[in-house]
Amino acid sequence: MSTSAFYDPGKTYDDNFDDGPTTTGREVKDNNSGEPSFSFLGKKLYSPFGIPAGPLLNSDYIKYAFENGFDVLCYKTQRSIPFNCNKFPNVMYLDVDGDLTLEKAEKPQLGLLSTNKSEKELSITNSFGNPSRGPEFWVNDLKKALSYQGKGQLLIMSVVGSIQDDFSEEDYWDDFAYAAELAANTGVQAIEINLSCPNVATEGVLCYNYDAVIGICKRVKNKVGGIPLIAKFGYFSKQQQALLEKIIKDTSPYLAAVSVINTISAPVVNESGEQALPGPNRLKSGVCGASIKWGGLDMTKRIRQIIDTNSLELEIIGVGGVMTTDDFKEYRTAGADLVQSATGAMWNPALASEIKKGL
Numbered sequence: 629m630s631t632s633a634f635y636d637p638g639k640t641y642d643d644n645f646d647d648g649p650t651t652t653g654r655e656v657k658d659n660n661s662g663e664p665s666f667s668f669l670g671k672k673l674y675s676p677f678g679i680p681a682g683p684l685l686n687s688d689y690i691k692y693a694f695e696n697g698f699d700v701l702c703y704k705t706q707r708s709i710p711f712n713c714n715k716f717p718n719v720m721y722l723d724v725d726g727d728l729t730l731e732k733a734e735k736p737q738l739g740l741l742s743t744n745k746s747e748k749e750l751s752i753t754n755s756f757g758n759p760s761r762g763p764e765f766w767v768n769d770l771k772k773a774l775s776y777q778g779k780g781q782l783l784i785m786s787v788v789g790s791i792q793d794d795f796s797e798e799d800y801w802d803d804f805a806y807a808a809e810l811a812a813n814t815g816v817q818a819i820e821i822n823l824s825c826p827n828v829a830t831e832g833v834l835c836y837n838y839d840a841v842i843g844i845c846k847r848v849k850n851k852v853g854g855i856p857l858i859a860k861f862g863y864f865s866k867q868q869q870a871l872l873e874k875i876i877k878d879t880s881p882y883l884a885a886v887s888v889i890n891t892i893s894a895p896v897v898n899e900s901g902e903q904a905l906p907g908p909n910r911l912k913s914g915v916c917g918a919s920i921k922w923g924g925l926d927m928t929k930r931i932r933q934i935i936d937t938n939s940l941e942l943e944i945i946g947v948g949g950v951m952t953t954d955d956f957k958e959y960r961t962a963g964a965d966l967v968q969s970a971t972g973a974m975w976n977p978a979l980a981s982e983i984k985k986g987l
């Protein structure tokens with residue numbers, strides 16, 4: 629397959645940040661025309677499709693993605709303080725056959741620096757740890773990114789809290805609200821909170837902690853006022869169904885949408901069976917791409933049912949393993965109001981244009 633992606637896994641995060649996006653040769657300038665006919669969060673859109681938080685590192689990437697017809701973009705998750713990236717490499721190809729079920733994800737998965745998989749079958753692991761150059765950089769850069777948002781397009785800002793010295797649990801929750809407030813002051817029209825990063829060992833995956841989820845959503849909503857708020861969740865197992873229902877119902881007064889899913893965590897090893905990604909606490913990392921589509925679809929269906937049964941006013945962003953137009957359609961049928969693709973879009977910048985042909 630073509631190994632060319634607009635985020636180049638062979639380069640460091642900083643090199644991608646400073647020099648990217650990498651041109652893949654498959655770019656399609658997409659000029660939206662006519663009147664936008666889809667809607668999400670009350671905004672009119674040319675398509676209910678885009679790129680979730682992650683592959684778009686700064687305003688240069690946002691410009692590139694809007695120009696290639698991805699209409700709903702998320703700026704990569706940022707913090708209220710500068711924070712280093714995990715050590716290189718941050719992206720590896722994974723040799724997964726079929727679905728990465730929860731059972732399979734308990735077992736070591738082989739991480740590779742190249743792959744023979746076709747683009748549609750591609751799975752990777754990504755492990756960055758929510759790096760941030762801090763608000764001194766991103767607040768102004770977000771304003772620049774907003775200047776690229778055209779008619780019928782939407783830019784969402786993703787933020788996360790940071791545990792700092794002497795912080796109580798509540799200080800940590802307040803830091804989500806502070807980061808969201810910094811974003812709100814830029815004029816951005818939607819804010820997402822990342823409650824599901826699997827790659828920062830000390831911070832953990834928050835979305836399974838009921839008190840933390842409610843505490844954070846309440847605090848953030850209080851700061852962002854009328855700006856629609858989105859929470860990004862990971863996969864909830866069938867055994868966690870009651871918790872999922874309670875979280876969806878009890879966060880709905882604060883949220884306009886939920887985004888599901890982030891990645892599915894698995895141990896990633898090299899050919900000798902040792903931890904593949906360097907550094908402490910990096911044996912397990914988030915898997916994304918084709919092998920997790922089952923998880924995103926399953927969560928979309930389960931949340932759609934919770935919303936419908938309880939008449940909640942909540943929209944769903946379906947994420948995970950969208951590599952083709954058919955995958956997009958499957959998510960829409962499952963009940964997603966909006967669909968986003970990270971891995972699929974990185975390796976195929978023409979994906980939005982292909983999907984729009986079938987709308």
Ligand SMILES: Cc1cc2nc3c(=O)[nH]c(=O)nc-3n(C[C@H](O)[C@H](O)[C@H](O)COP(=O)(O)O)c2cc1C
Binds near residue numbers: 705948
């Ligand atoms: C390179 C890369 C970086 C990512 N960084 C973030 C991030 O900063 N915040 C976040 O909420 N999700 C992040 N993700 C997860 C994606 O938003 C998405 O939930 C996940 O990759 C599943 O979608 P996919 O199968 O289309 O890749 C990242 C994913 C990739 C591939």
